Amino acid sequence: MNNGTPPAIRATGLVKRFGKQTAVDGVDLEVAQGEVVAFLGPNGAGKTTTIDMILGLGRPDAGSVELFGMSPRSAIARGLVSAVMQTGGLLKDLTVRDIMRLNASLFSSTIDVDDALERAGILQLASRKIEKCSGGEQQRLRFAMALLSDPGLLILDEPTTGMDVEGRRSFWNAIHADAARGRTVVFATHYLEEADQYADRIVLIRQGRIVADGSAAEIKSMAAGRTVEAVLEGAEANRAELEPVLRALPGVEQVELRGDRIKVRTAASDDTARHLLTATSAHDVTITSQNLEQAFLQLTGDGEPDPEHQRLGQHENTEAAR
Ligand SMILES: Nc1ncnc2c1ncn2[C@@H]1O[C@H](COP(=O)(O)OP(=O)(O)OP(=O)(O)O)[C@@H](O)[C@H]1O
Numbered sequence: 001m002n003n004g005t006p007p008a009i010r011a012t013g014l015v016k017r018f019g020k021q022t023a024v025d026g027v028d029l030e031v032a033q034g035e036v037v038a039f040l041g042p043n044g045a046g047k048t049t050t051i052d053m054i055l056g057l058g059r060p061d062a063g064s065v066e067l068f069g070m071s072p073r074s075a076i077a078r079g080l081v082s083a084v085m086q087t088g089g090l091l092k093d094l095t096v097r098d099i100m101r102l103n104a105s106l107f108s109s110t111i112d113v114d115d116a117l118e119r120a121g122i123l124q125l126a127s128r129k130i131e132k133c134s135g136g137e138q139q140r141l142r143f144a145m146a147l148l149s150d151p152g153l154l155i156l157d158e159p160t161t162g163m164d165v166e167g168r169r170s171f172w173n174a175i176h177a178d179a180a181r182g183r184t185v186v187f188a189t190h191y192l193e194e195a196d197q198y199a200d201r202i203v204l205i206r207q208g209r210i211v212a213d214g215s216a217a218e219i220k221s222m223a224a225g226r227t228v229e230a231v232l233e234g235a236e237a238n239r240a241e242l243e244p245v246l247r248a249l250p251g252v253e254q255v256e257l258r259g260d261r262i263k264v265r266t267a268a269s270d271d272t273a274r275h276l277l278t279a280t281s282a283h284d285v286t287i288t289s290q291n292l293e294q295a296f297l298q299l300t301g302d303g304e305p306d307p308e309h310q311r312l313g314q315h316e317n318t319e320a321a322r
Helices: 049-052 072-077 098-103 113-119 136-149 166-178 192-198 216-222 239-247 269-279 292-300
Strands: 009-018 021-031 036-040 062-067 081-084 154-156 183-188 201-206 209-214 228-231 254-258 261-266 282-290
Touching: 009 049, 021 209, 036 049, 036 192, 036 282, 049 154, 049 254, 062 072, 072 081, 072 098, 072 166, 081 136, 098 136, 098 201, 113 136, 113 166, 136 154, 136 166, 136 192, 154 166, 166 183, 166 192, 183 192, 192 292, 209 216, 209 228, 209 292, 216 254, 216 292, 228 269, 239 254, 261 269, 269 282
Parallel strands: 036 183, 036 201, 081 154, 154 183
Antiparallel strands: 009 021, 009 062, 201 209, 228 261, 228 282, 254 261
């Protein structure tokens, strides 16, 4: 990094194969200290395999990882990195505070147990037995355990799987409040709204490759298609004339004519709108951008990834990602 601070994560050319299958296929990723980054991708995209290599749990077939300028093993040994994985054994007979104390005893220095519980939003559960905690509460306990060493980097692999909407919301609010103090957070998810609401930056993964990297707003604009809608009396009845003309306009990808309504998906929405307003008697023209879900589906759907879409500038539009 130019200011002499090493990035929290620098992964270069990561490849992981399982037999004939390439689960991770050349991932380059740099995460600056203080960033909150979502790995977003469909099931089997390679998120967990990438995280395992970042944590030094899986050995890459090619490429390398540095965390804070050192090997994952050294960074973890120094308490700089903690992880909250999808599952993991919790001793059910213990109380929340007891298991926290037990874990704290494994480190040479930790933050106060109750302080970690408070940051995870579960201090009020300190004397409850783990078997009496809900799945969401147990995940927050894992989060509290991960906070004990006060790590600079926290990695969470689909931490809210199986939680209901309210559980997810309060879990992420606790993570987000904590990240606001400057901790670097990287989380894997296949929930779009989690990535959209809680990450400054979204790294979209598909078939082991990064297919997009930017703020939610940037990702939406990458799958730049817009929809132009208008009312034109007899649109569907005049399909034979209207459809070829609309399809021939620049950027047009899809044309739908239903009753008196026209719907055009296009990369050049101004041209389509101008045509409708000047060359036809269409009225009530509206232009809408794709939402993140449409962009996600477009970028992670079947077909070859577009190499031009591999990288975007970062941090220009982060407020739109909140
Ligand atoms: N230990 C393994 N042995 C064989 N194949 C594996 C192994 N681990 C992962 N894979 C395969 O590698 C691919 C990537 O898996 P990975 O778990 O990294 O995806 P993911 O994006 O985390 O998916 P999910 O959202 O379902 O957790 C998948 O096709 C998976 O079946």
